[in-house]
Amino acid sequence: MMYCQECGTEIKEGNFCKKCNKDIKLKTPNNKINSNKEIKNKLASRRKEVNKNLKPAPKITRKEIIIAVVCLLVLVGIVVLGGAFFQIFKG
Numbered sequence: 446m447m448y449c450q451e452c453g454t455e456i457k458e459g460n461f462c463k464k465c466n467k468d469i470k471l472k473t474p475n476n477k478i479n480s481n482k483e484i485k486n487k488l489a490s491r492r493k494e495v496n497k498n499l500k501p502a503p504k505i506t507r508k509e510i511i512i513a514v515v516c517l518l519v520l521v522g523i524v525v526l527g528g529a530f531f532q533i534f535k536g
């Protein structure tokens with residue numbers, strides 16, 4: 446059961462006080478804040494779901510690029526040195 450916070454009239458239909466001619470929703474700011482919070486939470490959870498569905502592109506940092514280049518250089522160096530040693534042993 447709902448009552449008008451202004452005049453105490455029982456609200457039988459909807460959220461409108463016939464005596465005050467006012468929407469009693471406007472007289473309950475706490476409910477409004479709560480509903481706003483709920484909406485924000487819903488939006489936040491929805492955004493989280495969207496983020497889950499969309500796989501984020503793997504971020505490659507500059508550090509990782511440097512590490513990759515160094516690894517590549519080391520591998521190339523090993524191959525080149527190995528080839529050189531092979532040629533030396535081969536005569």
Ligand SMILES: [Zn+2]
Nearest residue numbers: 449452462465
């Ligand atoms: Zn009223």
